[in-house]
Amino acid sequence: MAELTAEKKKMVQESWGLVRSDMRSNAADFFLFFFKRHPTYQKLFNDFKDVKYEELDGNQKFRGHAVRVFFAITSLVDNLDDLDIVVDILQKTVKDHIPRGIKAKHYEDLMGSILAFLEKALGDKFTAAWKNSWETVAAVILSVVHAEIEADLTPAARENVQNSWGLVRKDMRKHAMGFFLFACVVVLFSYNGKIRSVMSK
Amino acid sequence: MAELTAEKKKMVQESWGLVRSDMRSNAADFFLFFFKRHPTYQKLFNDFKDVKYEELDGNQKFRGHAVRVFFAITSLVDNLDDLDIVVDILQKTVKDHIPRGIKAKHYEDLMGSILAFLEKALGDKFTAAWKNSWETVAAVILSVVHAEIEADLTPAARENVQNSWGLVRKDMRKHAMGFFLFACVVVLFSYNGKIRSVMSK
Numbered sequence: 250m251a252e253l254t255a256e257k258k259k260m261v262q263e264s265w266g267l268v269r270s271d272m273r274s275n276a277a278d279f280f281l282f283f284f285k286r287h288p289t290y291q292k293l294f295n296d297f298k299d300v301k302y303e304e305l306d307g308n309q310k311f312r313g314h315a316v317r318v319f320f321a322i323t324s325l326v327d328n329l330d331d332l333d334i335v336v337d338i339l340q341k342t343v344k345d346h347i348p349r350g351i352k353a354k355h356y357e358d359l360m361g362s363i364l365a366f367l368e369k370a371l372g373d374k375f376t377a378a379w380k381n382s383w384e385t386v387a388a389v390i391l392s393v394v395h396a397e398i399e400a401d402l403t404p405a406a407r408e409n410v411q412n413s414w415g416l417v418r419k420d421m422r423k424h425a426m427g428f429f430l431f432a433c434v435v436v437l438f439s440y441n442g443k444i445r446s447v448m449s450k
Numbered sequence: 451m452a453e454l455t456a457e458k459k460k461m462v463q464e465s466w467g468l469v470r471s472d473m474r475s476n477a478a479d480f481f482l483f484f485f486k487r488h489p490t491y492q493k494l495f496n497d498f499k500d501v502k503y504e505e506l507d508g509n510q511k512f513r514g515h516a517v518r519v520f521f522a523i524t525s526l527v528d529n530l531d532d533l534d535i536v537v538d539i540l541q542k543t544v545k546d547h548i549p550r551g552i553k554a555k556h557y558e559d560l561m562g563s564i565l566a567f568l569e570k571a572l573g574d575k576f577t578a579a580w581k582n583s584w585e586t587v588a589a590v591i592l593s594v595v596h597a598e599i600e601a602d603l604t605p606a607a608r609e610n611v612q613n614s615w616g617l618v619r620k621d622m623r624k625h626a627m628g629f630f631l632f633a634c635v636v637v638l639f640s641y642n643g644k645i646r647s648v649m650s651k
Binding site: 317337 | 537
């Protein structure tokens with residue numbers, strides 16, 4: 250991985266400063282751009298998965314989510330000189346999104362789209378040096394994301410094991426119930442026999 | 451509730467700008483201040499609940515959380531001129547924190563501590579007008595938080611109902627199993643009788 254030098258950090262912060270100056274509309278524009286590149290991803294957002302693409306821009310939940318993501322990116326960009334904080338923010342983000350089915354591929358596509366969006370939005374201002382700096386930052390971010398997803402596999406694997414045990418247990422219960430019903434039938438037949446034998450006495 | 455005028459919004463943004471200029475150390479300082487006012491609250495943070503108070507400042511998880519909260523506040527302050535976004539961010543925050551046992555009282559104490567911290571950190575710069583503006587913003591934030599907590603009571607109540615049903619179901623199963631064992635005994639006795647009657651023939 251290319252080194253994340255102080256110069257590169259500064260260039261990323263400088264370029265993000267331009268996005269930040271109009272955060273709300275840039276955030277919404279980015280998500281429209283993102284969903285155009287990856288149309289199936291809108292379905293991952295319960296709050297606005299069924300909103301028509303053309304109506305997304307006016308949707309409060311969509312705008313809110315877009316702004317939250319852009320603030321999360323700001324918190325990463327602002328803390329590039331203290332990578333412990335960057336790692337902590339990313340770990341928390343990955344953990345929170347695992348139950349929502351968000352995987353490494355989604356983060357990769359998100360980062361790829363952010364670079365493409367910056368290139369599109371900033372035009373000529375987005376120099377080769379800026380692009381290169383963003384590529385390095387994206388690689389750092391994704392390496393933390395991958396590590397965290399792998400680390401989280403352990404409890405997930407444990408949960409899977411527990412779930413499969415749950416099925417086995419459920420099955421045992423079902424079989425026990427079946428056996429119980431069978432036993433009831435046997436008892437009824439036995440009583441029936443007894444009753445008949447009593448009646449015939 | 452006092453009106454959140456454009457002037458007040460501007461004063462809140464201006465004062466927060468001073469905090470923001472050194473976000474990381476202000477965020478950590480604030481949380482140390484907060485835990486000094488509310489010592490039991492540190493226990494709510496699984497990642498650093500057992501870290502000694504004197505060692506918190508050097509703890510990555512503590513510093514990370516502090517910065518994340520301060521970025522969340524920044525996202526509120528920055529969007530005061532678009533309250534839909536503020537509401538969306540707060541609703542999400544409240545929802546995410548309900549499973550962690552965070553209640554209205556915690557938000558009230560957090561906002562109270564933020565005002566007290568600003569007063570302490572900014573000294574004479576924190577004028578009566580600034581304080582009054584922050585009080586109005588805090589009241590707006592807390593009214594959204596309260597509404598969201600109440601709204602979330604509905605699914606919680608539903609869950610409670612489901613949980614109590616779960617217990618009833620579990621109980622029914624237990625009783626069914628008891629009845630099944632009883633049936634087995636009856637069957638064995640009946641067979642025993644039959645076997646004896648066959649043997650005695």
